[in-house]
Amino acid sequence: MEIDRIDRRILVELQKCNRIPNIELAESVGLSAPACLKRVKRLREGGVIVNDVSIINPELAGNKMTLLVSVEMERDRADIYQIFRQSIMKAPEVSQCYQISGSYDFMLVVCVKDIQAYEGFVERVLHTDLNIRKFHTSVSLRTVKFSTEIDLSAHE
Known part of the structure; x- marks a missing residue:
């Protein structure tokens, strides 16, 4: 269009x-x-x-923690990726999921109320997927920038 x-x-x-x-x-x-x-x-x-x-303020809605989770799958196969994507679509804690290149296969943005809620997510979603080789979690200390706007100035 x-x-x-x-x-x-x-x-x-x-x-x-x-x-x-x-x-x-x-x-x-x-x-x-x-x-x-x-x-x-x-x-x-x-x-x-x-x-x-x-767009809701996550802290005011009770989600005080934002975690960035890098996920590496066991094998590089389309069916394994599809199963993982389907499970992530059902996980309400995941606000964003990106399939990425590099050392990891997926990057998740997870928003939860506390570390116990994150542990529940890990046990329910990540630890039950036998195709995950490993995952790495980083805790966001502060939101420096958050925007949903797409820069359209480069197209003019």
């Missing part, structure tokens, strides 16, 4: 706040309200806008 300069401006604004009224959005990108609404609808239907969500 082709996106032009105005589409990019719309996307930049929506990434800041997707609850902006259409009239304000249209004004900020220099369109009429109906034309803006039509473009936003096209961006959603075309899969450019994937979802509209509320």
